[in-house]
Amino acid sequence: MDTLASYDELPYDSLPLPETQPDVIAAVARLHGFDAQDPTRARILELGCAQGGNLIPLAWRWPACECIGIELSRVQAAAGADFVAHLGLQNVRILHGDLAALPGDLGEFDYIIAHGVYSWVPPAVQQALLDACRRHLSPQGLAYVSFNVAAGWAPLAPLRAALRERTDAALPAPARCRQALRVLDELAGEWSDAALRKEIAYLRSAPPSYLFHEYLAEFNEAIDFASFAARLDSHDLRYVGEVGPRRAVVELEDAWGLAPEGMTGRWHDAEGALDAVLGTRFRRVLVARADAECAQPPQVERLASLAFYADLASDEEIDLDAANEQVFVNPAGNRFAVAEPAMKAAVMALSMVYPRALTYAALLDAAHGVMADFGAAGEIDAMVLQDALFRLVMVHGVMPTVWTGATGGEPGERPVAHALARLQAVRPDWVVSGTRHVALDLDAAGRELLARLDGTLTQDALSAHMHANLRGSGLELARTQVDALTARQLWQFARQGLLIA
Ligand SMILES: C[S@@+](CC[C@H](N)C(=O)[O-])C[C@H]1O[C@@H](n2cnc3c(N)ncnc32)[C@H](O)[C@@H]1O
Incomplete structure (x- = not known):
């Protein structure tokens, strides 16, 4: 096979995927006692x-890295290669x-x-794919493999079956999708099951x-955790940990009595049980060579060796004197309840410096600083903060990292965006990625x-362009409003690390 027609006809939205960042992967692995390579090189x-929407921004971020992407869809691979060349x-x-026929001279990967x-x-x-992981992982290498999980997909099986049966597999992918939308209308009238x-x-x-790719394509195998772990085993690989957000891991650990020392052989059962309880639909797991040393479950005391970042806001007035639950929201709209005053202060400290990360020690200091600035009376109990941080890291309210190099910058008088962001901005098929x-x-x-942020235009000139553009598209706004909009947008670019200082 030399291409995949369905992906040529209906390319996948090729996005940056935060959990695939090697610095995040390395941090999660460290919670399991596994030391991965420095991701920056x-x-x-x-x-x-x-088309490389995930890989190219990583290569851009870390010039000392060497990145290779393999893609079977000719159209997508060509789009990626063209973008890199530009x-x-x-x-x-x-x-x-084809990932099943990799070039012999690829070598090992971290x-x-x-x-x-x-x-x-x-x-x-x-x-x-698993053979490739075994063959190409370096001794301290980590693979990230995501897959659909049986627990969450079993209830949806009738939907996939109906959509596949009632649409014509001979149609090109976009036409079959249109047919599927009509079938969905019919099913909405026929079915009463709430989940469906x-x-x-x-x-x-x-x-x-x-x-198309979840519901109409020929292959979509949802697997239970134990079967996946067994497949790893038969490829001389091992499960290290979950890098996706997980609710309730701590509770389950408590309920099962799975203290790290006494859990040999039982942790996989616990992972499977957790999937069943949560109705897990999707997993993002870390995999290493079978002989790699690592610990289960993730270990809270290892937080001290990591750094953290968070982009959270709250509509509420945060009370740093009371242990009442207050809700923080991330830009994706995910909500995180935090009760401990010190953790609220830590979240505020992280969000203020985003996209920068703070080491554990710096975070503790910064939380102290926020408590003092807001006149909070309480002392910070480091153990309480550590436990609260661990829970927030598990659900990805706060992200763990080993990379403290991200910087935000400020919009100067003649703002300059870096070349990756400017090229993404002019290509409608590419998503603009934050640092x-x-x-x-x-x-x-x-x-x-x-x-337009190539350093030649002042903020005033940029706002004038914006004003003319909006007027051209039929939106009449006062110039002062456009000035404010432009300034807000520039600050957003700065916060996402798109501007060069
Ligand atoms: C569901 S998409 C996911 C794309 C991307 N990794 C992401 O998450 O956005 C699956 C991708 O795998 C590619 N693919 C499928 N079989 C392949 C093979 N044998 N070798 C290389 N790529 C393959 C498809 O063309 C498609 O781009």
């Missing part, structure tokens, strides 16, 4: 990388090829990323590529503004 391989990046290659691939390829390619109706409602507005590997939701005016 690592060799990174991505299998099934689409950017003039020397440390990343997007290769058109990080291998395979997101959204394993469940969606035939069994022989699944085998090849919720999924139908979601699918009606989901990206067509998601609808912490988040996809930025920019409208056309925001993209145009970003594209």
Whole structure:
């Protein structure tokens, strides 16, 4: 096979995926007692990388890394290679090829990323993917493999079956998606099951590529954790930990009495039980060579060796004197309840310096500082803060990292955005990525503004352009309003690390 027609016809939205960042992977691995390579100078391989929307920003961020992406869809691989050539990046290659027939001279990698691939390829390619991990992982290497989980997918099986049965597999992918949307309308009238109706409602507005590849494509294998772990075993690989957000891991650990010393052989059962309790639908697991040393479950005291970042805000007035639950929200809209005053202060401290990360010691200091600035009376109990931080890290309210190099900058009088952001801004098929590997939701005016930030225009001139653009698209705003909008947008770019100081 030399291409994948379905992905050529309906390319996947190729986004930066925060959990695949090697610095986050390394941090999660460290919680399991596993020391990975310095991500800033690592060799990174991505299998099934689409057009490179995830890999290219990593290569851009860390010039001393060497990155290789493998993609079977000819259209997507060509789009990635073209983007890299325009950017003039020397440390990343997007290769058109089959992950089941990798070039013999690829060598070893410190990080291998395979997101959204394993469940969606035939069994022989699944085998090849794990073979590739075994063959190409360095001794301290880590692979990130995501897959669909049986616990969460079993209730949705009738929906997938109905959509596949009632649509024509011979149609090109975009036409079949349109047919599937009509079937969803029919099913909404026929079915009363609440979970299925919720999924139908979601699918009606989901990206067509998601609808196609989850519900219409030939392969979508949802696997239970024990089976996946057994497959790793048979490839001489081992499970290290989960890098996706997990609710309730701590509670389960307590309920099962799974103290790290006494849990040999039982942790996999606990992971499976956790999936069943939570109805887990998707997992992002870290994998290492079978002989790698690591501990289960993640160990709270290892937080002290990490750094952290968070982009959280709250509508509430934060009370640093009371242990009442207050809600913080991240830009994706996920909500995190925090009760401990010291943790609230720590969240405020992290959000103030985002995208910078603070080491554990610096975070403790910064939390003290916030408590003092706001005149809070209480003392910080380091153990209480550590436990609260651990819970927030597990659910990804706060992200763990080993990379403290991200900086935010400020919009100067003639703002300059870096070349990656400006190229992403002018290519509609590319998402603009923040320095912490988040996809930025920019409208056309925001993209145009970003594209103009080459250092030749003053903020005033940029605002004049914005004013003319908005007027051209039929939106009459006072110049002072446009000045404020422009300034706010520039500060957002700065906060996402897009501007050069
Ligand atoms: C669901 S998409 C995920 C894309 C990307 N990793 C992401 O998460 O955004 C799966 C990708 O794997 C690619 N793929 C499937 N089989 C492949 C193979 N045998 N070798 C290389 N790439 C493959 C597809 O073309 C597609 O781009």
